[in-house]
Amino acid sequence: MEALSLSLSPPMSPPVILTQDELKKIAAYKAVEFVESGMVLGLGTGSTAKHAVDRIGELLCQGKLNNIIGIPTSKKTQEQAISLGIPLSDLDSHPTIDLAIDGADEVDPHLNLVKGRGGSLLREKMVEGACKKFVCIVDESKLVKYLGGSGLALPIEVVPFCWNFTANKLQNLFRDSGCVAKLRNDCKGEPFLTDNGNYIVDLYLKEDIGDLQVASDSILRIAGVVEHGMFLDMATTVIVAGELGITIKNK
Ligand code: ABF
Numbered sequence: 726m727e728a729l730s731l732s733l734s735p736p737m738s739p740p741v742i743l744t745q746d747e748l749k750k751i752a753a754y755k756a757v758e759f760v761e762s763g764m765v766l767g768l769g770t771g772s773t774a775k776h777a778v779d780r781i782g783e784l785l786c787q788g789k790l791n792n793i794i795g796i797p798t799s800k801k802t803q804e805q806a807i808s809l810g811i812p813l814s815d816l817d818s819h820p821t822i823d824l825a826i827d828g829a830d831e832v833d834p835h836l837n838l839v840k841g842r843g844g845s846l847l848r849e850k851m852v853e854g855a856c857k858k859f860v861c862i863v864d865e866s867k868l869v870k871y872l873g874g875s876g877l878a879l880p881i882e883v884v885p886f887c888w889n890f891t892a893n894k895l896q897n898l899f900r901d902s903g904c905v906a907k908l909r910n911d912c913k914g915e916p917f918l919t920d921n922g923n924y925i926v927d928l929y930l931k932e933d934i935g936d937l938q939v940a941s942d943s944i945l946r947i948a949g950v951v952e953h954g955m956f957l958d959m960a961t962t963v964i965v966a967g968e969l970g971i972t973i974k975n976k
């Protein structure tokens with residue numbers, strides 16, 4: 726794995742204090758530099774990816790990019806892209822995507838990701854799994870020593886049918902890591918519904934779950950689980966924006 730660091734402040738000038746959203750925007754704009762006319766693009770979801778989609782729309786409008794086709798990873802991104810005039814398609818018509826740009830909730834030192842706290846993990850995994858290149862964009866707060874290390878949840882998309890049964894199975898699977906499984910609710914206190922009409926069970930893990938591939942296989946073997954939010958070995962590049970500059974990590 727190689728890493729390239731770029732400073733955000735001119736030499737000898739005082740450090741610039743940037744907000745988290747400004748850092749997200751810097752990472753997003755850097756990623757859009759990888760976009761070329763004629764590409765089929767996976768369009769990510771979330772507040773970081775939103776900046777990338779805005780920028781792609783802006784470059785299209787200015788005529789600096791042409792013949793782009795976007796494949797959105799959520800209904801929200803689809804609406805945003807339509808409002809920006811980005812031509813859209815889907816995986817049925819474009820099963821191979823040149824480049825996807827999307828955020829993440831956690832990034833480990835091997836560029837494995839946790840995604841899905843925004844609830845779009847299934848479509849994100851389908852789109853990003855079909856990419857030749859997946860550029861993940863984050864601010865430095867997303868870097869963790871191990872997946873689950875932020876203390877926030879590992880999201881699992883499950884079918885609504887007997888979700889409690891599935892949640893118990895998930896919790897038991899990681900009992901030794903002190904796992905607590907909770908159904909995600911929306912702001913009205915109702916179960917959060919994904920774009921696919923499913924629920925999300927959030928797994929709170931107190932410890933490192935060890936071998937991620939084994940954990941992934943075990944989760945996917947539980948009937949009732951649709952997909953999980955670990956994106957293992959999928960990101961080809963991670964762009965991290967921090968107070969000291971941008972770091973580009975390549976697989
Ligand atoms: C999506 O948005 C995710 O998979 C992840 O859940 C989230 C990251 O959020 P944000 O960019 O708003 O921090 O990319």
